[in-house]
Amino acid sequence: MEIGDKIPEILGRDANGKEIKASDYLGKKFALYFYPKDNTPGCTSQACSLKDGYSDLQSAGLEVIGVSVDDEKSHQKFITKYELPFPLIADTDKKLVEAFGVWGEKKMYGRTYFGTYRTTFIIDEEGKVEHIITPKSIKVKEHAAQLLKLVK
Numbered sequence: 001m002e003i004g005d006k007i008p009e010i011l012g013r014d015a016n017g018k019e020i021k022a023s024d025y026l027g028k029k030f031a032l033y034f035y036p037k038d039n040t041p042g043c044t045s046q047a048c049s050l051k052d053g054y055s056d057l058q059s060a061g062l063e064v065i066g067v068s069v070d071d072e073k074s075h076q077k078f079i080t081k082y083e084l085p086f087p088l089i090a091d092t093d094k095k096l097v098e099a100f101g102v103w104g105e106k107k108m109y110g111r112t113y114f115g116t117y118r119t120t121f122i123i124d125e126e127g128k129v130e131h132i133i134t135p136k137s138i139k140v141k142e143h144a145a146q147l148l149k150l151v152k
Helices: 041-052 052-061 070-081 095-099 138-151
Strands: 011-012 019-021 029-034 062-068 088-090 101-107 111-116 120-124 129-131
Touching: 011 088, 011 095, 011 120, 029 041, 029 088, 029 138, 041 052, 041 070, 041 138, 052 062, 052 138, 062 138, 070 088, 120 138, 129 138
Parallel strands: 029 062, 062 088
Antiparallel strands: 011 019, 029 120, 101 111, 120 129
């Protein structure tokens, strides 16, 4: 996915099994943030930053949707544990991470595996990619502030 690209209509299902579509957000901007795994330190810091800044983000006209390849049950626990006010898409079939180009080979502690590259896309009111925050640019503890700078 590149800046200016139209995103897919079907985004996936949230923690409650509800289908989330791009057209649900027509006329609104939203941040579609991809993260590797529920309940890990970096992902928890990022989600909590977004939770803490959520009202400011909404005031600036930005909704938030998280995406990982974890299942609905994992998302439900993550949402409950940290009182997250925004939906999380369970991309268990990896359709969305692959469509956005954020799934691939990673290396950690000398081990090679496949996973999600932490990336955030800001989607405009017409369902097109407006900004991309790349893995190296994301500051998990200040992610809400990063987003606010882009939409103000």
